[in-house]
Amino acid sequence: MNIGQQDFYTQAILSMAALVGLTSFLMLGQGRLLRLILVFALQGLLLTLTTALAAYSLNNHHLYISAVLTLGLKVIFIPWMLTRQVLKMNMHRDVEALKNKTAVMLGGASLMVFSYYVLQPIVQTSSTVMVNALAVSLSVVLLGMLLMISHRQAVAHVVGFMAIENGLFFAAIVSTNGMPMVVELGIAFDVLVAAVLFGIFFLHIRTSIDTLDVDRLNRLHEVEK
Amino acid sequence: MIAAYVTLLIPLVGILFFAFAGHQQQTGRFNIWFNAASFLATVVLAIVVLNSGSILSGSKAFIIDSFNVYLIVLTSFIGLTTSIFSSPYMEHEKERGRLTEKRLRLYYSMYQGFMLAMYLVLTTNNMGVMWVAMEGATLATVLLVSLYRTPESIEAAWKYFILCGVGIAQALFGTILLYYAAVQTGDTANALLWSVLFENAAKLNPDILEIAFVFMLIGYGTKIGLVPLHNWLPDAHSEGPTPMSAVLSGLLLNDALYAVVRNKMLVDGATHSNIAGLLMMGFGLLSFLVAALFLHRQKDIKRLFSYSSIEHMGIMTFAFGMGGPLATFAALLHMTVHSLTKSAIFVAVGHASQLAGTQRMEGIRGLIRTQPKIGWGLLIGTVAIAGFPPFGVFTSEFLVLLATMHSYPWLAPLLLLGIGIAFAGLFRHIQPMVYGEQPAGQLPINANLWPVMIHLALVLWLGLSIPSFLANWFSQATILISGSSPL
Numbered sequence: 001m002n003i004g005q006q007d008f009y010t011q012a013i014l015s016m017a018a019l020v021g022l023t024s025f026l027m028l029g030q031g032r033l034l035r036l037i038l039v040f041a042l043q044g045l046l047l048t049l050t051t052a053l054a055a056y057s058l059n060n061h062h063l064y065i066s067a068v069l070t071l072g073l074k075v076i077f078i079p080w081m082l083t084r085q086v087l088k089m090n091m092h093r094d095v096e097a098l099k100n101k102t103a104v105m106l107g108g109a110s111l112m113v114f115s116y117y118v119l120q121p122i123v124q125t126s127s128t129v130m131v132n133a134l135a136v137s138l139s140v141v142l143l144g145m146l147l148m149i150s151h152r153q154a155v156a157h158v159v160g161f162m163a164i165e166n167g168l169f170f171a172a173i174v175s176t177n178g179m180p181m182v183v184e185l186g187i188a189f190d191v192l193v194a195a196v197l198f199g200i201f202f203l204h205i206r207t208s209i210d211t212l213d214v215d216r217l218n219r220l221h222e223v224e225k
Numbered sequence: 226m227i228a229a230y231v232t233l234l235i236p237l238v239g240i241l242f243f244a245f246a247g248h249q250q251q252t253g254r255f256n257i258w259f260n261a262a263s264f265l266a267t268v269v270l271a272i273v274v275l276n277s278g279s280i281l282s283g284s285k286a287f288i289i290d291s292f293n294v295y296l297i298v299l300t301s302f303i304g305l306t307t308s309i310f311s312s313p314y315m316e317h318e319k320e321r322g323r324l325t326e327k328r329l330r331l332y333y334s335m336y337q338g339f340m341l342a343m344y345l346v347l348t349t350n351n352m353g354v355m356w357v358a359m360e361g362a363t364l365a366t367v368l369l370v371s372l373y374r375t376p377e378s379i380e381a382a383w384k385y386f387i388l389c390g391v392g393i394a395q396a397l398f399g400t401i402l403l404y405y406a407a408v409q410t411g412d413t414a415n416a417l418l419w420s421v422l423f424e425n426a427a428k429l430n431p432d433i434l435e436i437a438f439v440f441m442l443i444g445y446g447t448k449i450g451l452v453p454l455h456n457w458l459p460d461a462h463s464e465g466p467t468p469m470s471a472v473l474s475g476l477l478l479n480d481a482l483y484a485v486v487r488n489k490m491l492v493d494g495a496t497h498s499n500i501a502g503l504l505m506m507g508f509g510l511l512s513f514l515v516a517a518l519f520l521h522r523q524k525d526i527k528r529l530f531s532y533s534s535i536e537h538m539g540i541m542t543f544a545f546g547m548g549g550p551l552a553t554f555a556a557l558l559h560m561t562v563h564s565l566t567k568s569a570i571f572v573a574v575g576h577a578s579q580l581a582g583t584q585r586m587e588g589i590r591g592l593i594r595t596q597p598k599i600g601w602g603l604l605i606g607t608v609a610i611a612g613f614p615p616f617g618v619f620t621s622e623f624l625v626l627l628a629t630m631h632s633y634p635w636l637a638p639l640l641l642l643g644i645g646i647a648f649a650g651l652f653r654h655i656q657p658m659v660y661g662e663q664p665a666g667q668l669p670i671n672a673n674l675w676p677v678m679i680h681l682a683l684v685l686w687l688g689l690s691i692p693s694f695l696a697n698w699f700s701q702a703t704i705l706i707s708g709s710s711p712l
Contacts, residue, residue: 208376
């Protein structure tokens with residue numbers, strides 16, 4: 001498959017997919033919370049552009065609404081809320097020293113290869129473009145989970161969680177030109193409520209254990225002493 | 226169909242009502258009335274379905290067929306009896322200083338929010354809306370798990386939020402793949418409607434559906450409590466207030482299993498291998514055995530019964546995975562009796578821990594001497610859930626065993642072993658609690674045990690003779706799910 005020979009829409013989708021994957025890797029290596037939130041906002045912006053592009057190319061006007069929703073939620077509201085929390089709790093000077101950056105990055109790369117492998121069976125029924133885009137979105141989901149595993153700060157967990165949602169949204173746009181409007185609205189509502197609840201949670205955790213380092217949440221055990 | 230809309234509307238009104246007016250003195254009573262109204266609406270709906278068969282709403286957005294009609298009535302019934310229990314219980318908690326008025330307002334408002342999410346999962350025909358409602362149920366109950374604001378409950382709520390959130394994101398990926406497969410058959414407008422997908426299942430691409438099912442099993446399976454994704458369950462069920470544990474154990478787990486089985490029906494129609502069933506059997510059996518073993522090492526009474534919930538959900542998943550009419554009938558019956566019994570047990574446990582002042586089992590002793598009703602309630606409830614005849618749980622477990630001996634005879638010893646280990650684990654903890662030496666100064670409390678007695682009476686009735694309309698629904702649902710009749 002030669003990218004130069006595809007039509008404009010396909011070329012654009014593939015480029016966007018590559019950039020979204022890149023932002024996922026950038027998030028994996030970030031030690032500073034403010035920069036992590038910035039890269040996350042960038043990923044949201046790329047998603048908005050993809051949605052708008054799909055809306056324009058496929059003449060599907062519902063997708064314009066989706067694009068606006070994504071812009072409002074993932075690019076503006078959630079990063080703003082997280083930045084405010086980080087500044088309020090004075091965490092922007094901490095650098096989270098990841099002990100095994102190399103292992104995490106290699107893990108990320110292998111997860112990307114793994115998602116290509118998982119989605120191989122689809123290649124018979126659809127174009128290789130579709131497989132590429134779906135595989136990138138699955139790997140964004142898996143990399144979001146890796147981000148959650150490798151960081152200790154609760155804010156990083158929230159960013160990872162939202163990154164997972166980003167990956168899913170990208171999969172929906174690229175493979176099916178957007179889910180039905182009622183489902184899109186429902187998902188956006190859920191994400192909004194989840195973001196607000198996370199904000200409330202930070203307050204509770206901070207009040208309870210005086211830090212947002214979730215490794216300190218360790219009082220409950222599977223088998224009690 | 227109007228009854229279905231009313232069922233969804235009542236909790237919606239309830240959320241707003243409690244958010245603004247929930248600080249009054251008799252708020253618990255209003256909660257009971259809202260739930261009673263919902264119960265009435267669902268009974269009317271059931272009668273309509275009894276007379277005219279399954280109904281599909283005009284825009285095909287909602288579907289009520291034999292699989293979900295009795296689950297809807299069960300949901301509203303358990304919601305009602307739990308609210309009867311919760312009203313004096315939460316007042317008592319407020320008097321003890323563990324809760325403020327603002328948090329009680331949140332509690333009642335989110336109780337209705339949770340009920341709305343449950344009804345929506347059960348009545349919707351759109352797989353995407355089903356996902357939205359399941360995530361909505363998690364969001365509604367997250368703040369309720371940490372209602373007491375102790376460090377342990379905040380940790381439990383955080384674990385619940387993150388684990389269930391990430392898990393359910395997998396289910397969304399599965400739903401997107403399902404949508405992708407459906408769109409490929411050419412019908413974009415109806416592509417997420419279950420009824421349309423079920424009719425045209427053979428046209429869906431089997432490879433994509435297999436991948437989609439794996440994601441959906443992992444995703445919704447996290448909410449069912451399948452091992453190894455179960456870590457949130459004992460914490461969330463034990464740290465939250467007891468009425469929350471009762472509804473989470475009795476209702477949420479059922480609804481998640483319902484979502485998995487709806488998807489399994491689609492996958493079975495598309496692929497003609499048994500991969501979905503085998504996966505469910507594997508996870509179900511693993512959950513069953515691991516939970517039975519963990520029962521022995523618990524020190525907190527609510528954690529003990531949460532592991533019992535995981536164990537029973539494991540049996541149900543195993544039975545649905547086996548397929549075949551006998552196992553499916555058994556699993557449907559088990560869903561019903563387990564919800565009733567488990568919520569009754571949690572009500573009794575709530576009273577027992579209030580009586581003893583602690584949730585740790587070593588601190589609870591001599592229940593039957595201090596307040597016989599609580600002691601007997603807990604004892605009979607445990608007897609019922611362990612699978613003694615003539616209670617309903619015995620009937621369904623026996624049928625599952627029969628089906629296993631018929632299809633997979635080498636797994637039957639494992640089932641028997643697990644049931645035996647679970648029985649031992651439950652009774653070694655319950656016996657000293659009910660019959661031990663009562664500590665000095667332990668006084669009876671003001672407790673309303675009607676919910677417990679009604680639930681256990683229903684379970685006894687279902688064990689002895691299932692009423693014909695219910696048996697009809699079970700048979701029809703069995704034909705729908707497994708393709709052949711159990712009788």
